[in-house]
Amino acid sequence: MSAALAFDLLLAAGLLWSAWQSLSSARLDRAILLFITFGLLLTLAWARLSAPDIGLAEAAIGAGLTGALLLDAYRALKQGSDAQVNR
Amino acid sequence: MKKIAIQLAALVFALVLGSAMLDLDPAPVDLRPAVAAHLEASGVAHPVTAVLLNYRGYDTLLEVAVLLLALFAILAVIPDSQTGRPTPAAPVLQTLARLAVPLMLVTATFLLWAGAFRPGGAFQAGSVLAAALVLLHLTGLLAGWPQPGARLRWGLAAGFLVFLAVAAALLLQGHLLQYPPAWAGLLILCIEFALTLSLGLLLAGLFLFLSRDTEGAP
Numbered sequence: 001m002s003a004a005l006a007f008d009l010l011l012a013a014g015l016l017w018s019a020w021q022s023l024s025s026a027r028l029d030r031a032i033l034l035f036i037t038f039g040l041l042l043t044l045a046w047a048r049l050s051a052p053d054i055g056l057a058e059a060a061i062g063a064g065l066t067g068a069l070l071l072d073a074y075r076a077l078k079q080g081s082d083a084q085v086n087r
Numbered sequence: 088m089k090k091i092a093i094q095l096a097a098l099v100f101a102l103v104l105g106s107a108m109l110d111l112d113p114a115p116v117d118l119r120p121a122v123a124a125h126l127e128a129s130g131v132a133h134p135v136t137a138v139l140l141n142y143r144g145y146d147t148l149l150e151v152a153v154l155l156l157a158l159f160a161i162l163a164v165i166p167d168s169q170t171g172r173p174t175p176a177a178p179v180l181q182t183l184a185r186l187a188v189p190l191m192l193v194t195a196t197f198l199l200w201a202g203a204f205r206p207g208g209a210f211q212a213g214s215v216l217a218a219a220l221v222l223l224h225l226t227g228l229l230a231g232w233p234q235p236g237a238r239l240r241w242g243l244a245a246g247f248l249v250f251l252a253v254a255a256a257l258l259l260q261g262h263l264l265q266y267p268p269a270w271a272g273l274l275i276l277c278i279e280f281a282l283t284l285s286l287g288l289l290l291a292g293l294f295l296f297l298s299r300d301t302e303g304a305p
C-alpha cells in the first residue's frame with residue numbers, strides 16, 4: 001500500500017467521521033466546529049482530486065464564511081436564550 | 088422493529104446510490120480537447136478561468152445575479168434597526184486582525200491576478216476580501232452595516248453592472264459575451280476586478296447586514 005493511497009483512505013475516513021459527528025453531535029458548538037473541520041478536509045480532498053480551484057472556493061466560502069456565519073448565529077442564539085433565562 | 092426497518096431501508100438506499108455512482112458511464116462528450124484547442128483565443132491561460140468567464144460566461148453572469156438577489160432578499164426582510172458599535176475583542180486579537188487584514192488584501196489581489204494563468208480568480212479573491220471584512224467585524228473594529236447607502240449599493244451592484252454592460256456591448260456585435268480575441272484578456276480582467284469587489288461586499292454583506300450588535304446602542 002503506497003503512502004498516497006493510505007493518505008486518501010485516511011482522508012475519506014476523516015470526511016465520513018467528521019460529517020457523521022457534525023450531524024449527530026448533541027452540542028451545537030461542537031457540531032459547528034466539526035462542520036468547519038469537514039470543510040477543511042473536503043478542501044484537501046479537492047486538492048487530491050487535482051481541482052485546486054474548487055478547493056480554494058471550498059476553503060474560503062464553505063469552511064471560512066459559512067463557519068463564521070454559523071458561529072455568529074450560535075452566539076446570537078445563546079445570547080437570546082440567556083436573556084430569556086434572566087428575565 | 089420500526090427502527091430496524093428504517094435503518095435497513097436507509098442502508099439499501101445508500102447501497103443503491105453507491106452502486107449507481109460506480110455504474111455511471113464516462114462523460115459521452117470529452118470537452119477537454121475543445122477547451123485546450125481554443126485557449127489561445129480566450130484571453131487567459133488557465134482553462135478554468137477560460138470556461139468560467141469566456142466559454143460559459145453567461146453562467147457566471149447569472150450566478151452573480153443570483154447572489155445579488157439573495158442579498159436583496161436579506162435586505163428586504165431584516166428589520167430596519169440601528170446597529171451599535173460591536174464590543175471590542177481582546178487587544179491581542181485586535182492587533183492580530185490589524186496585521187492580518189493588509190495581508191489578506193494582498194492575497195485577494197494576488198488571487199485575482201493569478202486567475203488568468205493558474206488557480207484563482209474573482210470568486211476566491213472576493214471571498215478572501217469578505218473574510219477580511221468579517222474578521223474586522225468580529226474583532227470589533229468594524230460596525231455591522233445598517234441599510235446600505237448609495238456608495239455601498241453601487242459597490243454591491245458594480246460587478247453585475249460591469250458584466251452586464253460588457254455583455255450588452257458585445258450583443259450589439261452579434262453574440263452574447265463573445266469577446267473579440269484581441270480584447271478578451273482586458274475585458275475579462277475588467278470584469279473580474281469589478282466582480283471581486285462586488286463579491287467581497289456581497290459575501291461580507293450576508294454577514295454584516297444580519298449582524299445585530301446592539302451593545303452600547305440605545
